[in-house]
Amino acid sequence: xxxxxxxxGSQLVDLGSALLLLTCFxxxxxxxxxxxxxxxxxxxxxxxxxxxxxxxxxxxxxxYIAAALTIVIKAIVIPRILKKxxxxxxxxxxxxxxxxxPASLLICGVLVxxxxxxxxxxxxxxxxxxRDSLAIALAIVLIGFFTMIARQKAVTQMIAFLVMENGLxxxxxxxxxxxxxxxxxxxxxxxxxxxxxxxxxxxxxQDAFDSVDTAHLSELKE
Amino acid sequence: MLNLLWILLGGYVAGILLPLCFPRxxxxxxxxxxxxxxxxxxxxxVLGLLGLTSSEPVTGSLASTIPLLTFAIRxxxxxxxxxxTISLAGLAASIYAIGYMQHFDGRASLPMLGALFNGxxxxxxxxxxxxxxxxxxxxxELMSLLSYFLVVTEHEKAEVRYAGLFxxxxxxxxxxxxxxxxxxxxxxxxxxxxxxxxxxxxPLPESMKTIAFLLALVGFxxxxxxxxxxxxxxxxxxxxxxxxxxxxxxVMIKTAIYALIRVYFDFLGGQFxxxxxxxxxVIGAVSALLGVMxxxxxxxxxxxxxxxxxxxxxxxxxxxxxxxxxxxxGFKEFAALGLLAGLYHTINHAMFKAxxxxxxxxxxxxxxxxxxxxxxxxLRRMPWTGACFLIGSVSIVALPPTxxxxxxxxxxxxxxxxxxxxxxxxxxxxxxxxxxxALTGALALACFAKAFGISFLALPRSTHARHAREVPIPMxxxxxxxxxxxxxxxxxxxxxxxxxxxVVAPFTGVSIEGQVxxxxxxxxxxxxxxxxxxxxxxxxxxxxxxxxLGLGIVAAFGGFVKRRYYKTWGCGINLTxxxxxxxxxxxxxxxxxxxxxxxxxxxxxxxxxxxxxxxxKRRRFEFHVEPVFQKxxxxxxxxxxAALAGRLRVIQAGSLHLYLTYIFVxxxxxxxxxx
Numbered sequence: 001x002x003x004x005x006x007x008x009g010s011q012l013v014d015l016g017s018a019l020l021l022l023t024c025f026x027x028x029x030x031x032x033x034x035x036x037x038x039x040x041x042x043x044x045x046x047x048x049x050x051x052x053x054x055x056x057x058x059x060x061x062x063x064y065i066a067a068a069l070t071i072v073i074k075a076i077v078i079p080r081i082l083k084k085x086x087x088x089x090x091x092x093x094x095x096x097x098x099x100x101x102p103a104s105l106l107i108c109g110v111l112v113x114x115x116x117x118x119x120x121x122x123x124x125x126x127x128x129x130x131r132d133s134l135a136i137a138l139a140i141v142l143i144g145f146f147t148m149i150a151r152q153k154a155v156t157q158m159i160a161f162l163v164m165e166n167g168l169x170x171x172x173x174x175x176x177x178x179x180x181x182x183x184x185x186x187x188x189x190x191x192x193x194x195x196x197x198x199x200x201x202x203x204x205x206q207d208a209f210d211s212v213d214t215a216h217l218s219e220l221k222e
Numbered sequence: 223m224l225n226l227l228w229i230l231l232g233g234y235v236a237g238i239l240l241p242l243c244f245p246r247x248x249x250x251x252x253x254x255x256x257x258x259x260x261x262x263x264x265x266x267x268v269l270g271l272l273g274l275t276s277s278e279p280v281t282g283s284l285a286s287t288i289p290l291l292t293f294a295i296r297x298x299x300x301x302x303x304x305x306x307t308i309s310l311a312g313l314a315a316s317i318y319a320i321g322y323m324q325h326f327d328g329r330a331s332l333p334m335l336g337a338l339f340n341g342x343x344x345x346x347x348x349x350x351x352x353x354x355x356x357x358x359x360x361x362x363e364l365m366s367l368l369s370y371f372l373v374v375t376e377h378e379k380a381e382v383r384y385a386g387l388f389x390x391x392x393x394x395x396x397x398x399x400x401x402x403x404x405x406x407x408x409x410x411x412x413x414x415x416x417x418x419x420x421x422x423x424x425p426l427p428e429s430m431k432t433i434a435f436l437l438a439l440v441g442f443x444x445x446x447x448x449x450x451x452x453x454x455x456x457x458x459x460x461x462x463x464x465x466x467x468x469x470x471x472x473v474m475i476k477t478a479i480y481a482l483i484r485v486y487f488d489f490l491g492g493q494f495x496x497x498x499x500x501x502x503x504v505i506g507a508v509s510a511l512l513g514v515m516x517x518x519x520x521x522x523x524x525x526x527x528x529x530x531x532x533x534x535x536x537x538x539x540x541x542x543x544x545x546x547x548x549x550x551x552g553f554k555e556f557a558a559l560g561l562l563a564g565l566y567h568t569i570n571h572a573m574f575k576a577x578x579x580x581x582x583x584x585x586x587x588x589x590x591x592x593x594x595x596x597x598x599x600x601l602r603r604m605p606w607t608g609a610c611f612l613i614g615s616v617s618i619v620a621l622p623p624t625x626x627x628x629x630x631x632x633x634x635x636x637x638x639x640x641x642x643x644x645x646x647x648x649x650x651x652x653x654x655x656x657x658x659x660a661l662t663g664a665l666a667l668a669c670f671a672k673a674f675g676i677s678f679l680a681l682p683r684s685t686h687a688r689h690a691r692e693v694p695i696p697m698x699x700x701x702x703x704x705x706x707x708x709x710x711x712x713x714x715x716x717x718x719x720x721x722x723x724x725v726v727a728p729f730t731g732v733s734i735e736g737q738v739x740x741x742x743x744x745x746x747x748x749x750x751x752x753x754x755x756x757x758x759x760x761x762x763x764x765x766x767x768x769x770x771l772g773l774g775i776v777a778a779f780g781g782f783v784k785r786r787y788y789k790t791w792g793c794g795i796n797l798t799x800x801x802x803x804x805x806x807x808x809x810x811x812x813x814x815x816x817x818x819x820x821x822x823x824x825x826x827x828x829x830x831x832x833x834x835x836x837x838x839k840r841r842r843f844e845f846h847v848e849p850v851f852q853k854x855x856x857x858x859x860x861x862x863x864a865a866l867a868g869r870l871r872v873i874q875a876g877s878l879h880l881y882l883t884y885i886f887v888x889x890x891x892x893x894x895x896x897x
Contacts, residue, residue, distance in 0.1 A: 098879060118893045145889070149882045218876035 009057040010132070016050030017133040020170060021112070024143045024163060028104050031094050033155050037082045040159050044074035047166050050133075054173055062181040063173070069188050070169070078162065078195045085199045086155060089206050096213075099150040107150075108143050115139035133174035140167030154202040154212040158195065165191050223280045223297060226269040230347065233262025237340035241333035248327045252320060255336025259316035259343065266309025266347060273302025274721045281353065290414050291360075296353035299725040300488075304350040304480045307569045310707060311473045311576040312343045315465040318580050318700025321693060322465050325587050330375050335463070342368040342469065349477045355404040355414035362400065362477075366393040366445075369474060372466045373458050382461045389458035392444055392451070399441030400481075406434045407489060419489045431490060435498055438485045439505075446478035448539065449509040450851045452532045456516070459531065460524030460592065464583020465700075467524060471531040472576035476568050479538055483561070487729035492549050492557075496648065499546030503651070506543050507658040510536030514665045515819060518672070518812055519847045521805045522592045523582045526673060527575065530618060533662060534571040538564045540655055541633045544640070547648060549730065555737060556639050558730040562722045562738070563632035569718075570625040570711055574617035577704035581611035584693040584701065585677065589686040594805045596684040597677040603690045608678045610701035615670040617708045620663055623762030625711035628746070634659065635754055665812070672808045681799045713759055715739075715746055806845060821848035 023043035030036050048070040055063035086092065099107070115138040123131050144164030148157045169187070172179045179187075202212050209216040237258035244250035273280070276297075283294035297305070319339065326335060345365040352358035370393070374386035404414070410426050411418030426434070440451070447455040459471045486494065513533030520526035545560025584607040585600065586592055601608040617624035620631075637659070640652030682688040692698075711718060716739055723735040740747040745757035790797055813820055825844040831837045873884075 114890065114894070118897055121897065142890070145882070145886050149879050149886055152879075214878045217878050 009053070012053055013050060013057070014132050014136075016046055016053060017136040017170060017174075019046045020050065020166065021136050021139060021143075024140050025105060025108060027159065027163060028108055028143065028147055028150075029101050031101070033086050033092055033094065033153065034083065036156060036159050037079050037086070040082075040162055041075045041079040043163065043166055044070055047170060048075065050170065051173055051178070054177065058177055060177055062184075063178045065181060066169075066178060066184045066188075069185070073188055073192055074162065074166070077192065081195055081199050082155065082158065085202055089155070089202065089212055091153060091155070091212060094151055094153050094156055096152060097150060098152065104146070104150050107146060111142040111146060112139040115142055131174065133170060137167050137171030137174050140164070140170060143167075152213045152215055154198070154205055154214050157214065158198045158202070161198070162191065162195065223269060223272050223276070224282050226265050226272070227282070227295070227297075227351075229265040230262045230269060231344070233258045233265060234340045234344035234347075237262065238337040241336045244333075248324070248332055251332045251336065252323045255333065255340065256316050256320045256323070259319070259336075259340050260313060262340075263309040263313035263316055263343065266305055267313060269297070270302045270304075270306025270309055273297040273305065274299050274724060276302075283353070288356075291356040292354050292415070293357055294353040294415065295348070295351040296416070297351060299728070300480065300483065301350045303565065303569070303722070303725045304476065305347055307476060307572045308343065308346050308350070308473050310569075311469060311572050311704070314576060314580065314700045314704045314707075315339075315468050316700075317703065318468075318583070318697050319465045320696035321700075322463070322583055322587060322697055324694075326375070326463065335372075335375060338368050338372050339466065342372060342466070342474075346469075346474060346477055350480050353416045355408065355416065355419065357414075358416075359397070359401060359404065363397060365474065365477070366390075366397065369462070369466070369470055372470075373462045375463055375466075376461070381457075385454075385457035385461040388454045392454040396441045396444030396451075399437045399444070401441075403434050403437040403441055403485065406430055406437070416484075416489070420491075426490075431494070434490070435486070435494065438482060439501070442478040442481045442485075443505070444478075446475050446482075446535045446539075447509075447532050448505050448535060449512050449532065450855055452509065452513070453849075453851050453856060455532060456520070456525045456528040459528040460522060464524070464579055464586055467528075467583070468576040468579035471528060471579055472572040475531060475535060476572055479535070479542075479564075479568055483542065483565075483729070486546065487549075487561070492729055494546060494550060496547060496550045496645065499543050499548075499550060500648065500651065501543075502539055502546055503543030503655055506536045506539030506541075507655045508536070509533065510540065510662040511658050511665075512819075514662050514669060515816060516847070518665060518669045518809050519820065521594045523585065523594050523597075523673065523677065524579065524592050526594075526669065527578050527582060530578075530666070530669070531571075531575060533666065534567065534575065534618075537630065537633060537659065537662070538567045538571065540564075540659060541567060541629075541636060544633075544636045544652065544655075545730075547643065547652070548636075548639075551643055551645075553639075553642060554730045554732040555734050556636060556642065558723070558726045558732055558734045559632065559639070559738065560636040561726045561729065562719070562734070563629060563636050565722050565725060566632055566715075566718065567626075567629035570617065570629045570708070573704050573707045573711065574614045574624070574626060577610060577614040577701060577708060578618065580697070580701045580704065581607055581614060584697055585690075587693050587697070588690040589684075591684075591686060594673070594676050596686060598683040598687050598799060598802065599679070599681045600687060600690055601678040603682075603687075604678075604692045606692055606698045607701065610698075610705045611678065612674060613705040613708055615674045617712070619667045619670050621667075623709065623712050623758055623765060625708050628712055628715050628758055630659070630663065631756060632746070638754075668809070668812060672805055676803070676805045676808065680802045681797065683799045683802065713762055715758055716744065719746070806843075819850075821850065822846065823848065 020043055023039050023046060027036055027039045027043070030039060048067040051063050051067035051070060055061065055067065097104075116135045119135040119138055123134060141164050144160045144167055147160035147163065151157060151160065165187075178184065205212050205214070205216070237255050240254035240258060241251040244254060279296055279298035281294065281296045283292050285292055323332060323335060326332065342365065345361050345368055348361040349358065349365055352361055370386055370390050373389055374382055376382045377386070406426070407419040407422070408414055410422035410424060410430070412423070444451045459467050462470060486492070486498070510533050513529050513531070513536055517526050517529035517533065520529060541560050541564030543560075545557045545564065548557035548560055582592070584604065585597065588604060589597065613624065617626040620626040634656055637652050637656040640649055643649055643652070682690075719738050720735045723733055723738070727733045738746060740755055744759060745755050747755035792801070813822060823846045827842040828838050829840040831839050
């Protein structure tokens with residue numbers, strides 16, 4: 001603990017969170033799917049680093065385990081699954097977008113502002129050194145959600161979903177220094193299963209419509 | 223007594239689980255699902271009798287982790303009476319099912335049918351035992367859903383699916399009203415325990431009481447099948463397998479009667495303005511009359527019986543409504559009599575309606591059709607079924623010495639006692655209700671003369687009927703059991719009335735056992751012997767004596783008459799089934815008389831021979847009764863809902879992105895609101 005004062009620690013946690021947010025914007029701006037996956041892996045690494053930092057500063061050991069799991073599952077396993085799906089589907093780019101990249105980035109900026117606006121009253125009550133990260137966590141969740149709406153390919157939507165999950169994880173650390181380990185393990189497992197299921201679903205989508213554009217799903221309506 | 227309850231629970235659960243151990247062995251499946259049910263229902267019968275005779279209500283409860291919910295049960299005389307009713311009918315249905323379920327081998331999953339059957343009985347038992355509003359709603363909903371799945375057992379038929387959907391929607395509308403009723407009580411007491419419903423911290427204001435009364439009437443009335451909420455009943459009850467129809471029509475609709483008594487006399491403390499009772503009375507009279515009138519026009523035996531359920535619920539409500547009116551004016555003994563009459567008819571109807579449905583099931587089993595026009599001449603081929611069906615018919619049309627007669631007589635008496643009421647309007651209305659009941663009775667007689675006569679007498683009308691065979695023994699035992707109960711309940715009011723008196727006494731505060739039973743229990747009297755009295759056993763003896771006398775005369779003087787066995791004389795032509803009365807023809811006069819109610823449409827097409835217009839080659843006659851309630855009440859509502867749904871369809875575009883956007887916008891808006 002003598003190594004860093006709490007204020008420096010807090011600043012470092014904020015830095016980690018900011019890097020997470022930055023990768024979010026990068027994902028929104030990126031058209032190439034494989035690059036999106038890489039950015040997601042990078043974001044997960046940042047998340048793990050931030051979590052490790054928090055664990056180090058607070059001395060809560062189980063966050064280390066969560067951080068390690070983040071590296072293994074979100075930075076290694078899931079990106080591999082996603083890469084395989086992309087390879088098999090032979091789609092490399094998000095060609096048609098509901099909302100183009102500049103407009104998306106602007107909207108994401110607005111979402112960040114909304115997130116800060118919403119969390120302001122809560123943060124002022126907080127006393128944890130991670131409290132500022134809460135706003136960023138919410139912003140990441142909102143951006144993830146927005147990306148799901150704005151992009152058409154199922155793969156991108158999967159990535160966006162995983163980004164949301166990262167945001168939630170950061171939020172949990174920011175608000176309460178992480179959830180109990182059992183819950184976290186459960187969540188990791190869920191995310192892994194969700195990624196697998198979404199992978200299969202994307203393959204089926206390709207088989208059914210010769211495309212992974214989820215807009216085709218509206219054809220299923222009567 | 224709680225030990226018995228565990229046996230009951232264990233039996234039903236075993237009946238649900240055991241058949242799963244025997245895949246692909248239909249006989250083992252049937253035995254393992256019906257035997258536990260027989261054990262459980264027998265335990266239920268004993269439990270009901272013990273509960274009726276015990277001095278203090280027995281309670282028990284299990285806590286749950288869900289807030290506001292405790293699995294609390296309470297066995298007071300009212301609950302015990304309904305447990306007895308449910309278990310008796312359930313026992314007969316379980317025995318009957320041993321034979322009847324073979325009918326479904328290969329057409330439906332037997333373990334599923336057995337499990338639903340057991341679960342249905344269990345949920346009905348728990349409905350009447352529940353002592354917590356939340357728990358009650360849970361088991362009530364369970365009962366509705368299980369019976370829905372039972373209704374759609376033969377889901378490959380389109381009309382069965384329609385009946386199921388209709389039932390599902392109606393029962394959920396009813397549950398919504400029940401939920402609102404309970405929420406009103408919950409608001410006053412802050413807990414779902416029935417004890418706080420009874421004694422809330424601050425008493426409910428009058429306006430809330432009135433709302434609770436109306437909500438409960440609509441909610442439970444939907445399940446009971448009161449007019450005009452009865453429309454689902456003639457579709458859903460016949461669609462289910464017959465032993466289930468017997469339970470649905472005989473017992474399930476009675477849980478609504480239980481709940482109405484529980485709410486009005488227990489929770490609301492039996493304090494109500496006169497018009498509450500009057501509303502119940504009017505609904506009862508209208509249900510009774512319209513129920514039997516529509517029943518007359520049915521040629522599908524099971525639909526006919528289902529309409530009769532509407533009629534009998536009406537008769538029960540006549541008794542209860544009269545009781546409520548007397549309660550308002552402080553005539554406690556008369557109130558007790560009305561309530562007692564209603565409850566007596568409840569168990570009677572449960573028995574004879576279950577019996578009749580089992581009888582209809584036997585005919586269906588033997589002939590694979592429910593259309594009465596294809597029956598005929600069955601008494602000779604199926605004597606057991608015929609005899610049981612006859613006893614059921616005699617009971618339902620209230621002829622001595624069966625049970626229907628005693629309870630309907632009591633209902634009449636409680637209506638006639640209205641001359642004590644100071645209000646002139648009611649003084650006029652109650653005898654009017656009695657007149658409607660009398661008309662109902664006459665029409666019911668016509669209806670069952672038709673149902674029994676067309677089905678069992680004369681010549682077979684189809685090859686099915688010609689080759690009909692008597693049903694397996696378990697089915698006969700099930701019917702015979704109920705037939706016996708019908709006769710016993712009719713001959714033994716001196717046993718039944720004291721038990722019912724224990725049920726009614728807590729709600730009216732007086733015991734009327736001494737006033738209803740006279741001559742050491744061998745006669746029934748209403749209040750005093752001078753007003754009216756009746757002795758069912760003596761009546762039965764007289765009837766028996768008359769029969770013996772008649773036979774005796776025949777035996778004494780018959781010797782002089784020369785006997786000759788020959789075909790019935792048919793004016794020189796050989797008799798054929800086509801000369802018989804058809805079911806449609808039989809009710810033609812009644813249809814004419816009440817044509818303003820039926821609004822019938824008749825279509826007659828005649829195809830003539832080419833050579834001459836004077837010779838008809840073929841005639842086609844179609845006749846439909848206008849479904850008035852469906853056309854003028856339900857169709858507009860349905861059309862409105864469908865139109866609304868059509869409008870709402872715009873936002874249901876089927877696009878994933880659109881749905882995500884909805885969620886996203888809602889999330890943002892809610893978050894911004896929170897700031």
